[in-house]
Amino acid sequence: MKSSSVVMDSRCYLHVMEAYLRLDNCEKVVELFSEFESRKLSDSKRYLGQIYRVLCESLGKSRRAFEALEYFREMEKKGVSEYSIYSTLICSFARLREVKVVEELVTEAKSKTTIRDPDVYLKLVIMYVEEGLLEKTLEVAEAMKDADVKVSDCVLCAIINGFSKRRGFSSSVNVYEKLILKGYEPGQVTYASIINAYCRLGQHIKAEKVFAEMMQKGLDKCVVAYSSMIVMYGKTNRLKNAMKLVAKMKEKGCKPNVWIYNSLIDMHGKEKDLKQIEKLWKEMKRRKVEPDKITYTSIIGAYCKAKEFDKCIKLYNEYRINKGGIDKAMAGTMVGVYSKVGMVDELVKLLQDMKIEGQRLDQRLYQSAWNAFTEAGMQLQTQWMKESFHVS
Template identity: 60%
Template structure:
């Protein structure tokens, strides 16, 4: 209110008013009050106050920050056509325009203005290089990205971590994995810290493209180059060690991660629990769960699913029931895997009534049938002669597009024949007679 009152008082003095309005717009921009900047600029124009280069830069900045890129472009055209274009603020106006075009998905237009800046001998800021490199990396124009990056590197204009991250992502998406290591080399040469995000991106890129063994090799290379893993990278490399059975290394990494203070990573705990489960070391898996809780790290549904599966496989229903109740008590909604796991556990000890109970709960909650769920329930309904429910299951499978494999097909067929339901047998043959290579329908 004070600012508006002062502007009202100053607007009659043409020389003072330009300074006052520019100062107000600069202040509003710093406070992210971009609509107030625009209002001040409109007042300036309506009162016939001539805009100088500072005025144009402030209003372009405001429109840029609210995402009105067309307005930025039109203001720049107005600015460029005026006699102000050779002022010291021209590089700033060009920078705002280039950044605006690049971020709005118009990188080639931004590139033309960038080249125009260079022709005119205007200073090109690191912001312009960063915006252009990030924009072209997003559309994977490698040639232009590398030209811009090399030029920026020579001028020591690249220090933005996002630029390096975008470069790494681009090379991974294009399958040029070795070039991600060049990105790290450039960062080290420029004394730019390799963030956990970039470290993890490279490790996961190798893992996805070349497998877990390659991810481990590149992780160890980057460690030798001085890269420091954070929580996300630790979680990724622990998962890699677990997946290829290097359990001792996984435990070492897990211990190191905890010592570094990263002791609340659900993903790392999940990997360790799954590893112990795969090795049949259920007590160790439960110890990891206890560690999680002691650290105040809440287990997720995936962890409960893994633990219930472990106990279900050894027919420890008491522990399965305990975990199920604990999961519900923590207000974690069971997913499809949860229901499939608990139903499979009861099926192993032939408690078919409990299988049916959980299946009905699953369907009431809107769960859809996949091959794993169907495989268990076809067997349950067949063994207990629940023919009506078996037929309904088969109908639901057909409606939901779930395929039967050959084993389940014959199991269902035999159950229907044993019940003397020839019409249902014919229906099953008609609707599921698309056997492919003797294994799938």
């Protein structure tokens, strides 16, 4: 970094190291630090703490936390104080899930300063969740209150999701309700998570109550929350409620996602409302919402019930062109379609594809295909089926 025309002072080293930190070039940061130390610049003391901070942060991002800790101890021996490095070190070791080291650093930091960086607390929660130490996440929330640091929506959501992931939805809603009683304030992502939990548990009244609370706070543009509610209405056959909510989210400028469209298509399929299904399908295309396997299965199933087999076949071919895989639900519908219209060649191709993709035939599908081949006088195909598939 030296040249005949430019002489680096300590401030310059700091800025260049920060630049390499942003570029995630740890080796260059370490190289510059070594060069800086060897030059023993007269103004080094003024910037030494900040330079160590950049070095430790760069090493931490490169998962070299133990090296960063060694440099930090070296800095302390020189009598330099830079307490912000504690946050860097705690986050670095939390990413490595070194619980013992993290807790020692937290205790040490608390004896010297107050940890106010919300990201540190979030990293602690994530570490404890990954290690299955869920009660510790609640201690982190209490520590934030004690330090007069606002418990962020991200931290609350990480705690709730941690309990949900490790102990199930019932545990997560119990923890959520206790946190609310203690005065913690959820935000959009926490509301969305807990609404999903209530919906999954079938606690529909509580889901609606929390959703209404969320709307009253002006958090009315969360597609995930809308999605959970609409899917819930779909599972409970509340089509009118679902349609009203879809209209509301559109008024708020929210774009329905594929889960919402899938739920609406399924609901209208149960009502045999092909006109509305066609409208939703066209709307998905217009809004560039990519249909998934569930979308195609639901639409094809609806047309199959209405005996519109040509549309079933057209949609299935489109699905396969788009690299869609065959599962039991899709196979069940299409075996029935091809059998009913006597398209035995297409039925053979479907069965071959199922075998290639590792799908099995249940008794109903096996019998349906067998009957189609028998009626068409295709003894070779029936023998192939018998040899190729073990009925589940």
